[in-house]
Amino acid sequence: MSLLDSSLWDVIKASLDPAIWKELWGPIGETIYMTVVSSLIMLVFGLIIGILLTITNPDGLIPLKTSYTVSGWVINCLRSLPQMIMIILMIPVARLIFGKAYGTNACIIAIAASCIPMYARIVESSLLEIEKGKIEAAQAIGSNNLSIIVRILLPETLPSLIRGFTVSVISVLSMTALAGMFGAGGIGDIAVRYGYQRFQHDRLFACVYILIIMVQLIQGIGNLVSKQILKNRNLI
């Protein structure tokens, strides 16, 4: 059903038709799969890079001015690329790893690669929030740098890290919709194929509902977990 020949109300009604939704479960699964795997890859690499940025900061645990400046510059360059271009750039990389440049797994590489620099910056800004006094106290106790990172820096900033991760997962989700156009499947693929190419706006609407629900869920869970941690620590 299209908005071109039906009323908005009719399209909305049609978008709730179980027949449409039956066809959507598969793509929903694909979207969830892509979001989860890309987010996990982003989490691992983003955390590592974010921690390295934080400790090599001129005021950090192991100040390395040149390395900090250069990596900061590289990250800013990567971040200034539009996501669409990032996906195109990642095509050869995906081919190198999976032997083909399209499909879900190939797009996961592109999504993760594009979100890692952003997430690394978010991790850095969370870690920089720690009160310097806590690091000093840990140093005065005789902790080495590894214990300071693992036992003080990360746990103390955990609520903020979780909030940052939540925001980043949502941006991964929105990228999976974009990657749908490059053969990754998922909700984005459906939205483009039916909504844009065939003017089936009822299906487009259904995709929009799903994305809204997913974003709400992710944000809700993130908020809940980080709030719960703050509550446990009696900080709110």
Added chain:
Amino acid sequence: METYLKISDLHKTFYPHGKPLKVLDGINLEVDKGEIFGIIGFSGAGKSTLARCINRLETSDSGSIELGGTDILKLPKKKLLQERHKIGMIFQNFNLFDSMTVYQNIAYPLQIAGVPKEQIKERVQETAELVGLTEKLKAHPGALSGGQKQRVGIARAIVTKPDFIISDEATSALDPQTTIQILDLLKEINRKYGITILMITHELDAIRYICSRMAVLEEGRITESGQVRDIFENPNSKTGELFAKVFKLLQSAELTHGGGI
């Protein structure tokens, strides 16, 4: 008396915005083993910098710092971490770890020092009892009052049975009653374990209450040092005179109002 801390000709210059700022300008200081030694000075005099140089949280430019016969400034990095287990530090804003419970905060230095697991529990219990926190071991610092937080800070500083404690404005964020309790606790620790304490403060009463000897720090130099009573009665430096004046004013106020610390 055996000297425990001996600082000789210590210099430190910062370069904020590229301009040199002499913060420690030839510090000479001797603290005896087992005493509570006070350092008083106005804001910006360099007190915290001096404290931080002693356990090398801050680098020094030149001079020497001997602590129990060890030349701190010459220690290699690894040895320095071990040496720090023998130096407790207490801070004005406590610097407790919010992610840990009180128990975990107190246990942390023991874990870092590699104390066997079985002993940790016992030591934490014992220390918590000494500082009066047995009821609060499962709480997080966020649930504690300022005085209780500083008790955790003290417990964390003494749990490894250090020889020396640096207290940088430990009571400056506390109300008068709580200040007295915390000072009493420090006194008790000093007496019970013979721990040498360096008390850095800008509070006259705190020094008068628990220190035997003191030094006045003024623009990066020790302008006078000696018995607390002598300095209050017969000050020889600008800061000393000012403090003595304030002190006399306070005393006369106490007489008229009957107030304490």
